[in-house]
Amino acid sequence: MVAEGMGDEQWRERLGRDEYRVLREGGxxxxxxxxxxxxxRRGVYRCRACGSELFASDTKFDSHCGWPSFWTPMAGxxxxxLEDDSLxxxxxxxxxxxxDSHLGHVFYGEGWDNPDDARFCINSISLTLEPAPGE
Incomplete structure (x- = not known):
């Protein structure tokens, strides 16, 4: 796992151009x-930048919004x-x-059938999937 506190130049070397734009610049x-x-496939979705486990595949659902959607992270x-009023x-x-890499946004109160009525709308480019054995 990558240590917190990497400098901008180190992130640019580690990530591709599009990965950097999304993960480090909030694109x-x-x-x-x-x-x-x-x-x-079943498995664990990790942060593409540092490898931290973020979401389990059993919390992924089809929201038809164009990005992978999860109803909760693996642990809070x-x-x-963070509040975002940029647009x-x-x-x-x-x-x-x-x-501290940007992953996406979470939306509440849209009527989803999950415990928090939440949709964690996450950029694929922010994630890597570690498939479960046999997947």
Missing amino acids: TEAPWTGEYVNEK DRVRL GMKRTEVRCANC
Whole structure:
């Protein structure tokens, strides 16, 4: 796992251009282009930047929004939630708690059938999937 506190130059060397734009600059990949939008294999989704375990595949669901959606992180302390009003609307940004990389946003109150009525809308490029054995 990558230690917290890496400098900007180290991140640029470690990540590809698009990965850097999303993970370190808070960008967003285009909808329906990410490798995990339609992924069905079981496993653990990790932060692409540092390798921290973030989401279990059994919390992934089809929200038809163009990005992978999860109803909860693996544990509450795996992610940080920050208020984001950068586009003139109130949203909640999701960041990796270990390396502070941008992952996506979480939305509540949309009517999803999960315990918190939550949709963690996460960029595929922010994640890597570690498939379960046999997947």
